[in-house]
Amino acid sequence: DIQMTQSPSSLSASVGDRVTITCRASQGISNFLAWYQQKPGKVPKLLIYATSTLQSGVPSRFSGSGSGTDFTLTISSLQPEDVATYYCQSYYDPLWAFGQGTKVEIK
Amino acid sequence: EVQLVQSGAEVKKPGESLKISCKGSGYTFTSHWIGWVRQRPGKGLEWMGIIYPSDSDTRYSPSFQGHVTISADKSISTAYLQWISLKASDTAIYYCARTAPGTGSLPFEHWGQGTLVTVSS
Numbered sequence: 001d002i003q004m005t006q007s008p009s010s011l012s013a014s015v016g017d018r019v020t021i022t023c024r025a026s027q028g029i030s031n032f033l034a035w036y037q038q039k040p041g042k043v044p045k046l047l048i049y050a051t052s053t054l055q056s057g058v059p060s061r062f063s064g065s066g067s068g069t070d071f072t073l074t075i076s077s078l079q080p081e082d083v084a085t086y087y088c089q090s091y092y093d094p095l096w097a098f099g100q101g102t103k104v105e106i107k
Numbered sequence: 108e109v110q111l112v113q114s115g116a117e118v119k120k121p122g123e124s125l126k127i128s129c130k131g132s133g134y135t136f137t138s139h140w141i142g143w144v145r146q147r148p149g150k151g152l153e154w155m156g157i158i159y160p161s162d163s164d165t166r167y168s169p170s171f172q173g174h175v176t177i178s179a180d181k182s183i184s185t186a187y188l189q190w191i192s193l194k195a196s197d198t199a200i201y202y203c204a205r206t207a208p209g210t211g212s213l214p215f216e217h218w219g220q221g222t223l224v225t226v227s228s
Contacts, residue, residue: 049214091214
């Protein structure tokens with residue numbers, strides 16, 4: 001099976017900072033990579049799919065990049081409402097798996 | 108509006124069986140995969156398995172294969188997650204989620220509200 005490894009596990013940044021989260025797959029998954037945001041006590045929300053396609057309604061400060069095994073989620077200017085845990089997910093059949101999550105806090 | 112409505116919270120004893128449900132509405136139930144995701148208290152998301160309700164094609168994560176059963180009844184637009192013998196380590200919130208529109212492998216676009224399963228003696 002596939003392993004998805006995110007780094008860092010947590011980060012603290014100031015409002016307006018650029019934030020980058022990385023996700024590494026143990027096997028190549030082409031561009032079948034999604035990012036989800038989960039706020040405390042809430043249901044996960046799809047942010048980005050196909051590595052870099054923004055889901056409808058998601059602010060443009062979120063972006064994704066990468067291919068193969070290495071992927072990145074970037075928040076260009078961190079906002080207070082972005083406090084959440086972010087998960088990457090491979091959906092490259094049959095290599096489905098989530099990363100362990102990255103908790104983002106405001107400094 | 109797409110909705111996935113899950114069954115209510117459950118409290119069970121170790122060794123008991125359980126079947127929780129996820130009812131889809133607002134879309135063609137047989138046209139999208141539905142998956143199940145576990146989230147243990149204070150922990151991350153774990154992909155368990157997925158089913159295509161049209162033909163019941165089912166895939167499991169190796170970590171969950173043999174421990175749970177995923178099924179669907181397309182006549183009532185409902186997917187299920189079932190255990191024969193629960194363990195304390197099964198205590199978690201279980202989410203069902205529907206894939207995005209399209210063909211091929213797709214991410215989870217819509218999520219149920221979650222079902223809290225507590226297993227304790």
